[in-house]
C-alpha cells in the first residue's frame with residue numbers, strides 16, 4: 034500500500050445499532066479515523082427503548098478519547114456536570130485494624146519515586162516485619178483525594194498525573210450525539226424489529242418496525258444487554274461470569290452535592306450483600322448498591338442503601354438487572370459487539386467504557402493493518418477476551434481477597450474456588466512472599482492492571498500475617514519521613530477540586546489547564 038492510500042479492508046459504510054454511550058463513542062471514533070477516507074457512519078437508536086442511563090465513572094482512557102477528538106475539558110465537562118477522578122476509595126472491605134479503607138490510584142508518573150519502596154515494604158510485611166505497608170501513604174493521587182485536590186497538574190509541575198472523570202451518563206450521551214452529528218454521522222430514529230442475514234451468514238441489513246431496510250458493510254451491535262445482533266440474530270453464545278462474580282442487581286438513587294463540594298474519587302463501600310458506589314457530580318451525587326439476588330431481595334437492598342446514604346422514601350429508587358459475562362467472540366463476520374452487548378464484568382472498577390474504547394480502537398488498527406480476514410478476527414477476539422478476562426480477574430480478586438466474613442454473601446465471596454489459573458498464581462505468589470511485580474509481568478497482564486494496582490488491592494486489605502517486631506532490622510528499610518515529604522510536597526502543587534472545576538467555566542482563565550500529556554501506554558492501562 035502506498036503512503037496515504039486507504040487500506041482495502043476499510044468498510045465503506047458502518048451501521049451502529051444503539052445510541053447509548055457505547056454507540057455514540059464508537060460513532061465518534063469511526064468518523065474521526067475513517068470518515069475522511071469515505072466511510073459513511075449511520076447510527077440507529079430507538080426512543081421507545083432508551084438507554085441504560087448509568088455508568089458515570091471512567092478510567093484515564095476517557096481523557097485519551099476526548100484528546101484525540103480535539104474536545105477540551107472546558108468544552109465537555111461543564112456540559113456533562115463532570116468532575117475529576119483520582120481513583121477509587123474502598124471502604125469497609127477489610128476488618129483488619131488499620132486497613133478499613135484504602136485507595137486505588139490510577140498509576141501515574143510520580144508513582145515511580147515511591148512504588149519500589151511500597152513494593153519492598155509489602156514484601157517485608159508479608160515476612161512479618163512491622164513496616165508501613167498501607168498503599169495510601171505512598172501515592173500522590175490518594176493524598177490529592179484526601180485533600181480534595183484535583184489531579185490536574187499545573188503547567189509548572191514536571192509530571193503528568195493520570196486521571197479519570199465522573200459525569201452524567203445522559204448528558205454525555207447528548208453531548209456525543211451532538212458532536213457526532215456535527216462531524217457527519219447520520220442518525221436514524223427507529224426501532225429495529227429484525228436483522229437480515231445473507232446466504233454467507235453475514236448481516237445484510239437491519240429492518241425497522243416500518244419494514245425499512247438499513248444496509249451496511251460493517252454492523253456495530255451497541256444495543257445494550259439486548260445484544261440484538263450478536264446474540265439475537267447471529268446466535269453467538271454468552272459466557273456468564275456468575276460463578277465467581279455474584280452480583281446481578283443494582284438499586285440506584287441520587288443525593289445532593291455535599292456542602293464541601295464533590296469528592297475527587299469514587300467511593301466503593303462494602304455492604305451486607307455487595308457494595309455501594311458514590312459518584313460525585315457537580316449537580317448531584319450518584320449512588321447505587323450493586324448486590325446479589327441470591328443473598329438479598331430488592332426491597333431489602335433498597336432499604337439498606339437508603340440507610341447507608343441517609344435518604345428517605347421521598348427519593349425514588351431505580352432497580353436494574355445486570356448480566357455479567359461476555360459474548361464468546363466480539364467480532365463475528367461483519368458484526369462487532371461493543372458495550373453491554375459485548376459483555377459486562379461489573380461496575381466496581383468502572384471499566385465498561387474503557388473496554389468500548391479499547392475494542393473500537395483495536396478493530397480500527399486490526400483492519401488497517403491486517404484486513405478483516407478470518408485470522409485477523411481470531412487474533413482480535415483472543416486479544417479482546419484476554420483484556421476482558423484480565424479485568425474480570427482483578428475484580429474477582431476484590432471479593433476473594435476481601436477480609437470480611439460477617440454475612441453469608443461475604444463468606445461465599447471470600448471462599449469460593451472459581452479462580453482462573455492466572456489469579457491462582459498471583460495469590461500463591463503474594464501469600465508465599467514472592468515478587469508480585471515479576472509475576473504480573475511474567476503473565477503479561479501488566480498492560481491491563483499494573484503491578485501497583487495488584488499491590489494496592491492485596492496490601493490495601495491488610496493481607497499480611499501478624500507482625501514480628503524483633504525482625505524489624507532490615508537496614509534497607511524505606512524512610513517514611515522522606516516518602517511523606519515527597520507525597521505531601523507533590524500534592525501541595527495541585528489546585529483544589531473546586532478551583533479546578535471553576536476554571537472550566539466559560540470565560541475562566543486557563544491557568545489550571547493541564548501541562549503535559551500522558552504516554553499512550555500508561556493511558557491504556559485500566560488502573
Ligand SMILES: Cc1cc2nc3c(=O)[nH]c(=O)nc-3n(C[C@H](O)[C@H](O)[C@H](O)COP(=O)(O)OP(=O)(O)OC[C@H]3O[C@@H](n4cnc5c(N)ncnc54)[C@H](O)[C@@H]3O)c2cc1C
Pocket residue numbers: 050051052053054055056077078079080082083084085086087088089090091202223224225226255256257258259261283321353354355371372373374380383384385386387
Ligand atoms: C449498575 C451499573 C453501573 C455501571 N457503572 C459504570 C461505570 O461506572 N463506568 C462505566 O464505564 N460503565 C458502567 N456501567 C456500564 C455502562 O452503563 C455501559 O457500558 C454504558 O452505559 C454503555 O451502554 P450501552 O451503550 O452498551 O447500552 P445502552 O445504554 O443500554 O444503550 C442501548 C441502545 O440500544 C438501543 N436499542 C436497543 N435495541 C434496539 C432496537 N431493537 N432498535 C433500535 N435501537 C435499539 C437503545 O435505544 C439504546 O440507544 C454500569 C452499568 C451498570 C448496569
